[in-house]
Amino acid sequence: MKVTEERYLRERHCFDLAIRMIGHEARTQTIQSCTRLSEDRIRKLYRNFFKYSTTANIRRHRGKAPRRCEYFVETLATQFEATTLAALFIADGMLLQKASSATKEKNLGYGHSFCQIYDRFLDFHPSPRISFDHGWFLLEALSDANELALRACSVCKNWYPHDILGLRPLKCPGCRVLKLS
Numbered sequence: 001m002k003v004t005e006e007r008y009l010r011e012r013h014c015f016d017l018a019i020r021m022i023g024h025e026a027r028t029q030t031i032q033s034c035t036r037l038s039e040d041r042i043r044k045l046y047r048n049f050f051k052y053s054t055t056a057n058i059r060r061h062r063g064k065a066p067r068r069c070e071y072f073v074e075t076l077a078t079q080f081e082a083t084t085l086a087a088l089f090i091a092d093g094m095l096l097q098k099a100s101s102a103t104k105e106k107n108l109g110y111g112h113s114f115c116q117i118y119d120r121f122l123d124f125h126p127s128p129r130i131s132f133d134h135g136w137f138l139l140e141a142l143s144d145a146n147e148l149a150l151r152a153c154s155v156c157k158n159w160y161p162h163d164i165l166g167l168r169p170l171k172c173p174g175c176r177v178l179k180l181s
Contacts, residue, residue, distance in 0.1 A: 015045065017111045022046050024118060024132040025058060027065050034111030065133045069147040072130075072138060073163045080173040081121075081130045082138055083160040086150060088117045090159075095142055095150075114139065 014035040021031045028042050037045075050058040072082040089095035094113055118135055122128065130138065141148040142161060151162035153172035160172040 013108050017108055018042055018045055019049055020115050022050060023058060025061060026132045027061050029065050030133055030136050033106045034108060066137045069141050069163060072161050073166060076173045076177055078129045081125050081128055083173060084124050085121050085130060085135055085138055086142060086161050088120055089139055092117055
């Protein structure tokens with residue numbers, strides 16, 4: 001393989017991941033963190049593949065990516081979805097107890113793994129409250145464990161995302177819905 005072929009192959013993988021992430025309505029900032037493509041290139045990909053498509057109804061979200069940990073624990077439904085997504089992160093090995101800076105570096109493999117997890121999440125929650133960008137932030141927040149961490153339920157011992165700074169009960173969303181004491 002020639003050096004130029006390698007470069008084009010990497011660029012092709014970046015484009016494939018970017019198109020997949022655009023299909024999930026990811027923000028430009030999120031796509032850039034994995035692919036290292038420019039904002040202009042991402043906009044052109046959207047325009048060429050999605051903007052005038054009659055089959056795909058993909059919207060581009062503007063503004064900054066979500067950054068509020070409270071979002072994941074505000075309602076039982078959102079906390080239940082966050083629990084599902086966290087379980088998928090754990091099952092795939094993306095959520096490590098002590099993530100080093102090397103593991104937290106985002107690359108094409110990281111992006112593809114996240115997309116696969118989010119696709120599985122959509123199988124469980126076809127109309128989710130947690131968007132692709134919210135899920136991306138959830139993984140970062142759980143990895144850092146500064147405001148949001150996994151905690152064992154005091155009733156059923158299952159793990160769920162818990163706001164460390166919040167005053168919510170120490171029960172998982174399932175036990176709270178069933179009103180188990």
